[in-house]
Amino acid sequence: MSTTTTALEDLVRAVRPGGADDDPAAVLAAGAWTALVEPGDGVAGALVATLGAVDALDALRRNAPPSPNPEVRRAFERWAPRVDDGAFARAFRNAAQLGARLLLPGDPDWPGGLADLGLHAPLALWALAPSGPLPALGRSVALVGARSSTAYGDRVTTDAACGLVDRGFGVVSGGAIGIDGVAHRAALASGGLTVAVLAGGLDRLYPAQHVELLHRIARQGVVLSEMPCGARPMAERFLKRNRIIAALSRATVVVEAGARSGATNTAGHAAQLGRPLGAVPGSVYSATSAGTHVLVRDYGAVLVRDAADMAELARDPDEAVMLDGLEALEAPQDLHERRVLEVLAKRPRTVLDLAARAGLSVADTGAALGMLSLGGSAVEGPGGWSRP
Amino acid sequence: MSTTTTALEDLVRAVRPGGADDDPAAVLAAGAWTALVEPGDGVAGALVATLGAVDALDALRRNAPPSPNPEVRRAFERWAPRVDDGAFARAFRNAAQLGARLLLPGDPDWPGGLADLGLHAPLALWALAPSGPLPALGRSVALVGARSSTAYGDRVTTDAACGLVDRGFGVVSGGAIGIDGVAHRAALASGGLTVAVLAGGLDRLYPAQHVELLHRIARQGVVLSEMPCGARPMAERFLKRNRIIAALSRATVVVEAGARSGATNTAGHAAQLGRPLGAVPGSVYSATSAGTHVLVRDYGAVLVRDAADMAELARDPDEAVMLDGLEALEAPQDLHERRVLEVLAKRPRTVLDLAARAGLSVADTGAALGMLSLGGSAVEGPGGWSRP
Structure with a gap:
């Protein structure tokens, strides 16, 4: 052609x-x-x-x-x-x-x-958005969570999204089934702005169950992707996509999440960006609250109960979340993190420098730094990244 | 006679x-x-x-x-x-x-x-205790909570008490119906030490539904009261009794509590004593988790999920809970607190001095100082109490 x-x-x-x-x-x-x-x-x-x-x-x-x-x-x-x-x-x-x-x-x-x-x-x-300038996204909260959400998480998400819209906030999420979808639907139902950030191209709406929902968001809100038409939504792209969800929002709230879920990855991006991070508590017996409890216990997330708490969290954009704990609670999970940890020094080094020393791509180095930062093993300053 | x-x-x-x-x-x-x-x-x-x-x-x-x-x-x-x-x-x-x-x-x-x-x-x-020296209470956790506990709170309490006993901890509580009673029963069922601290005399076992339970605790654990036989369990005595529950324990955990409950009073004593304070999360729609969520959000309580978390909380007796927030989130609720607040100065004053200035008894002054301290409006230093 x-x-x-x-x-x-x-x-x-x-x-x-x-x-x-x-x-x-x-x-x-x-x-x-x-x-x-x-x-x-x-x-x-x-x-x-x-x-x-x-x-x-x-x-x-x-x-x-x-x-x-x-x-x-x-x-x-x-x-x-x-x-x-x-x-x-x-x-x-x-x-x-x-x-x-x-x-x-x-x-x-x-x-x-x-x-x-x-x-x-x-x-x-x-x-994908209605014609005219894109609506301002500066006053938004990201509501994210498990694909395998429970009735409890869905109810919290619905109440939160509606309450946030009532308070003039947009609702950003990832368009996935579970918490994401409920957040988008509730924001739409309340006549509010909602933004779906996708991992693949806009001609590859995903998941299939949400094609109609994403079309509605495109008509009433915004559907975004950094990938061009034709790009497939791949696992790594979902994780990287999460940084955009966090960066678009004044605060990120994890409603439900398993102990190691994509939502906690988004939370990690929020924390890395210094954006306030909230987590909704739930039953200690619920697998989908295990991740939110870890965020509150170990990562300085603020326990949020409802839209009022979330609006308070998002009110002051200068209010950064301080990550608790100066040492990683878990050993770095994969080779990339271990290798980046080895080349981190007291003196700040740029990502490019670290990537070169670790023999990793800049993207992998950045991702590893994000996870290390979440665990408190790496800090970013004016001159680059260093050990805390 | x-x-x-x-x-x-x-x-x-x-x-x-x-x-x-x-x-x-x-x-x-x-x-x-x-x-x-x-x-x-x-x-x-x-x-x-x-x-x-x-x-x-x-x-x-x-x-x-x-x-x-x-x-x-x-x-x-x-x-x-x-x-x-x-x-x-x-x-x-x-x-x-x-x-x-x-x-x-x-x-x-x-x-x-x-x-x-x-x-x-x-x-x-x-x-009231088996003959011989009183068992050492130095390795205990206080499990306290709402009288109107839910099935969820009862289950958390049972699992926590059994798990704490398995880890060599005693379980201290107040003998009340609800969370307290479940904590005592589970500790007894696990063959562990449990201590009930009562608000009235030992000949006035209260509540009536727990007379048999308290007799069992007296045979297998310890029932304590600072009040002599004949003393009725009165409201003020319950609140003051809570300071003993907190002081006997390395950590205090509130399992379920309404927004303003006696359990949060015990939590206030624990925080005032610099003892670690834990709170169990639950549904944001549960009235009996409202108090625990407030403790985590606003009073620096550590979110605890199970006996392992509680044992960790109780492990280091030197680990003090730092009370978050330097200003009271709510105006002092009663006259005593307002009066004590008025006579607090930047320069430290003794409780006796403050009581005299406020025209209150030392006990009321102490109680008001405790509540003010919990809200961050009063701090205790070497020279006495002052405004923060």
């Missing part, structure tokens, strides 16, 4: 409804980057921040890494197989057919909270 | 089975003081600590306050109507008939944890 430049520029205009002043090459390059990298790729973040999307893409096309850093070289090797103008064009065409738009970091309606993700912020976001 | 001195000395020996070296006058005076004062009377504590029970009683009989302090004078006026040798003799006789004994602060088996109560420690304790 071939696409002329002119047709491509039409597609660019289609996904940038308010973008009269756009440089089409910049939009195309930003969209291409969403197809080139996996979510949260800090090397891409650094490269695009330094060169801009167009020159960064040009360097990649010429296989000319702008730095001798081996991690940059490895990143170029990782990205090169995805340089495919046909695939970029398909991503734009499918987005245009869906009525999706492409949000760029410089846009007035680019969510400000994403800036806290630094080099791990999405390079662009694909969005 | 008259009682000769010789008969009295027989009664003294009866309630002091191991007390061959006792001075009968000292035992009699200590027992008399339990009948003279209401629990936690700090003026009595100071007087007996200064003069000894015998000389303090003698000063009272002669109406010769050893200090011009108006609070001491008021205390003498308060105690004088209860100077009644017939009543003292009846208290000893009834105790002897029950097989109760009188524990004195100098005894080898006097519970060491009570020392932290300072001048508010009991002047003596009446005990």
Whole structure:
């Protein structure tokens, strides 16, 4: 399938409804980057921040890494197989057919909270939303939790989402079955703003049971993804997606979660971003409250009972959650964490530096740092990451 | 009814089975003081600590306050109507008939944890227990909670008490229906030590539904009261009794409690004593978990899920609970607290001084200080109490 430049520029205009002043090459390059990298790729973040999307893409096309850093070289090797103008064009065409738009970091309606993700912020976001500027997401709470939610968790979520909407908050979640879905539905039913952040492309709505719900959210709220049309929702992308849920929201509340669930991963992102973290208590015999109890006991999450507590948690954006405990309560679970822990020093080191020393990708290093940070074994300061 | 001195000395020996070296006058005076004062009377504590029970009683009989302090004078006026040798003799006789004994602060088996109560420690304790020295109570956890417990709270309490016994802990509680009773029964069923601290005399076992249970505890554990035989269990005595439950235990755990319950009063005593405080989470819709959630959210209680968590909480007796929040979350509820708050200054003042300024008894002042302290409006330092 071939696409002329002119047709491509039409597609660019289609996904940038308010973008009269756009440089089409910049939009195309930003969209291409969403197809080139996996979510949260800090090397891409650094490269695009330094060169801009167009020159960064040009360097990649010429296989000319702008730095001798081996991690940059490895990143170029990782990205090169995805340089495919046909695939970029398909991503734009499918987005245009869906009525999706492409949000760029410089846009007035680019969510400000994403800036806290630094080099791990999405390079662009694909969005399904009513026409006009994207609603402001600055006053939102993330309600997340187990896919295998209980009647109790569903009831808490419903009451919380409705109460948050009544208090003028948007409800951000991940579109999954269980707590996520209940949160979205209750926010919609209350006439409030709800935002679903997906792990795959907007033409791959997932899960199948929620296709109708996601269409409704697209009509009344916002559906977002940092992945382009065509991208499958894969396990790693769900985990990375969680950082966007946390960054979009003033506070993240875990309603129900197993001891090791994706929701506690989102909680880890919230804590890492210094955003307030809340957890709803429940029966000590409920497997789906085991995770929330751990968050309160061991990770400094605030026990929240209802929408009033959650609104209080979200009220002051400067109020950071202090992570309790200076040592990891559990040994690092996987090789990446152990390797990053070994190269962490008292003196701060950048993620790039640590990744190079650990022999890991920047993304894996960032993920490992996130988990280590959650356990108190790594802290981020002005000069980078260090041991506490 | 008259009682000769010789008969009295027989009664003294009866309630002091191991007390061959006792001075009968000292035992009699200590027992008399339990009948003279209401629990936690700090003026009595100071007087007996200064003069000894015998000389303090003698000063009272002669109406010769050893200090011009108006609070001491008021205390003498308060105690004088209860100077009644017939009543003292009846208290000893009834105790002897029950097989109760009188524990004195100098005894080898006097519970060491009570020392932290300072001048508010009991002047003596009446005990029903198997013969021989009182079992050591130094490794105990207080399990307390709502009289109107739910099936959930009863189950948590049963599992916790059994698990604590398995880990070598005694279980202290208040003998009430609801959580207290379940805690005692489960500890007994596990073959462990359990201690019931009552608000009235040992001949007035209360509540009526628990007379048989309390008899079983007396045979297999310990039933304690700072009140002599004949004393009715009155509301104020229940609240003051709670300080003994907290002081006997390395940690206090509230399993279920309404928003304003006696169990949270016990929790306040534990926090005031610097003892670890735990609270069990539950449904946010359960009225009997409302109090435990408040303790976790607002008073720094540790969320505990099971006996393992409670044992961990009780492990290190030096680990004090830091009370969160420097300002009271609620305005002082009653006149006493308001009056004490008014006379608290930046400069520390003694309880006696504050009581005199507030026009309250030392006991009421102490109780008000306890509540104010729980809310963060009063702090105790080397020189006494002050505003934070």
